[in-house]
Amino acid sequence: MNILVVGGGGREHAIVKKLRENSEVKRIFCLPGNGGMEQIADCVPISAKELDGVIEFARAHDIDFAVVAQDDPLALGCVDRLHALGIPCFGPDAQAARIESSKVFAKDLMKKYGIPTADYQVFDAPEAALAYLDEAAYPLVIKADGLALGKGVVICQDRRQAGDAIGQIMEQRAFGEAGSRVLIERFLTGPEVSVLAFTDGKTICPMVSSMDHKRAGEGDTGPNTGGMGTVAPNPYYSPQVAQQCMERIFLPTIRAMEAEGCPFKGCLYFGLMLTEEGPMVIEYNCRFGDPEAQVVLPLLKTDLLSIMQAVEGETLDRINIEWSQGAAACVILASGGYPGSYETGKRITIPEQLPENVTIYHAGDKLTLDGLVTSGGRVLGVTATADTLSQALESAYAAAQTIHFEGMFLRKDIGRHALALLED
Numbered sequence: 001m002n003i004l005v006v007g008g009g010g011r012e013h014a015i016v017k018k019l020r021e022n023s024e025v026k027r028i029f030c031l032p033g034n035g036g037m038e039q040i041a042d043c044v045p046i047s048a049k050e051l052d053g054v055i056e057f058a059r060a061h062d063i064d065f066a067v068v069a070q071d072d073p074l075a076l077g078c079v080d081r082l083h084a085l086g087i088p089c090f091g092p093d094a095q096a097a098r099i100e101s102s103k104v105f106a107k108d109l110m111k112k113y114g115i116p117t118a119d120y121q122v123f124d125a126p127e128a129a130l131a132y133l134d135e136a137a138y139p140l141v142i143k144a145d146g147l148a149l150g151k152g153v154v155i156c157q158d159r160r161q162a163g164d165a166i167g168q169i170m171e172q173r174a175f176g177e178a179g180s181r182v183l184i185e186r187f188l189t190g191p192e193v194s195v196l197a198f199t200d201g202k203t204i205c206p207m208v209s210s211m212d213h214k215r216a217g218e219g220d221t222g223p224n225t226g227g228m229g230t231v232a233p234n235p236y237y238s239p240q241v242a243q244q245c246m247e248r249i250f251l252p253t254i255r256a257m258e259a260e261g262c263p264f265k266g267c268l269y270f271g272l273m274l275t276e277e278g279p280m281v282i283e284y285n286c287r288f289g290d291p292e293a294q295v296v297l298p299l300l301k302t303d304l305l306s307i308m309q310a311v312e313g314e315t316l317d318r319i320n321i322e323w324s325q326g327a328a329a330c331v332i333l334a335s336g337g338y339p340g341s342y343e344t345g346k347r348i349t350i351p352e353q354l355p356e357n358v359t360i361y362h363a364g365d366k367l368t369l370d371g372l373v374t375s376g377g378r379v380l381g382v383t384a385t386a387d388t389l390s391q392a393l394e395s396a397y398a399a400a401q402t403i404h405f406e407g408m409f410l411r412k413d414i415g416r417h418a419l420a421l422l423e424d
């Protein structure tokens with residue numbers, strides 16, 4: 001079989017590695033892929049956002065199955081267009097992808113179907129938003145409606161910060177068109193859990209839970225990033241919480257999408273906060289998380305391609321999905337300055353031999369005549385699996401120490417809260 005994977009980060013590397021385990025898979029084309037994936041996929045320099053190029057490539061290459069892994073092509077209708085060519089796909093169509101691409105769509109869906117989430121207001125004009133801020137209670141959270149690389153969320157402690165945020169998002173358009181509408185919502189507190197789930201629109205199978213570390217600095221300080229590290233499973237996600245989430249959030253969400261005429265097929269990501277009032281949805285994503293995929297997929301025992309085909313064929317109820325009992329940890333190695341501006345083109349050194357339980361997922365790098373060099377903010381994800389979380393973290397950090405590029409930085413406290421809870 002020939003497989004097409006659309007996207008080029010660490011998440012796509014984790015997906016490709018897993019698809020490679022199926023012996024029927026012959027070629028995997030990754031658009032655009034990255035420097036570290038070249039050994040297991042044919043990386044083609046077509047941007048995942050350049051939909052015409054992606055579709056032209058698919059038409060010309062006898063693709064048997066496609067996995068659209070990145071948010072922008074999903075929102076732009078990549079799956080709709082691949083389906084129109086007769087290519088089976090894993091991923092939601094554009095209508096269903098609105099669950100991520102429009103926060104207002106997602107919040108209105110939750111409100112209509114009674115799915116627990118923070119109370120909110122929607123504003124289309126800065127004047128009305130600013131007037132609301134004069135009366136509001138603080139802290140509060142301001143979110144750009146559209147896709148903003150995980151950076152369109154500002155937690156505001158007071159009126160001044162909130163006014164600045166509205167100015168940046170709605171007036172200066174720091175996130176472009178994504179900021180033409182904003183949500184202002186109640187600030188919630190509690191541990192955060194990421195749950196990715198396979199769903200064919202009728203059946204939903206949650207994967208092993210995970211915990212992301214979104215802030216750039218240690219102790220959860222500094223600006224939000226795409227994610228600086230993950231652990232799985234998330235110890236806050238007890239069987240009792242899992243049951244509540246299934247009854248109050250997961251099943252109601254896929255039924256709501258079906259009732260709205262846009263059933264969701266693919267990987268649905270629930271960003272949850274475990275509040276004193278019970279689990280609430282902070283956000284939905286219409287795809288695997290990055291770097292959540294880098295800890296969840298290594299624990300998957302069942303063949304990934306078979307699951308993806310069952311999602312597309314709407315036969316997920318016939319598959320038994322199995323997971324390893326152990327744990328996984330992923331530490332991101334980032335370019336100095338990320339998530340702000342950073343330099344690229346720095347040579348990367350990685351030891352030839354790594355321990356068997358360690359995998360390096362490449363994200364922001366490219367292969368040049370000089371070897372592997374950095375080309376993005378999040379450069380590598382060092383994942384280790386082990387029987388326990390503490391062993392997984394130890395292996396991931398030990399391997400991270402053997403890797404080098406100029407300006408490299410990492411958070412040293414990935415998994416610290418999770419370990420403290422386990423040791424309690």
Ligand code: AMP
Pocket residue numbers: 118141150151153155185186187188189192214224271282283
């Ligand atoms: P999002 O992009 O919607 O996941 O938001 C990014 C991060 O902002 C989340 O992971 C939370 O840590 C935080 N956040 C978002 N919404 C809220 C909220 N209503 N209350 C508290 N924190 C929030």
Ligand code: GLY
Pocket residue numbers: 150212226227285288289290291292
């Ligand atoms: N790690 C968060 C995300 O993928 O959106």
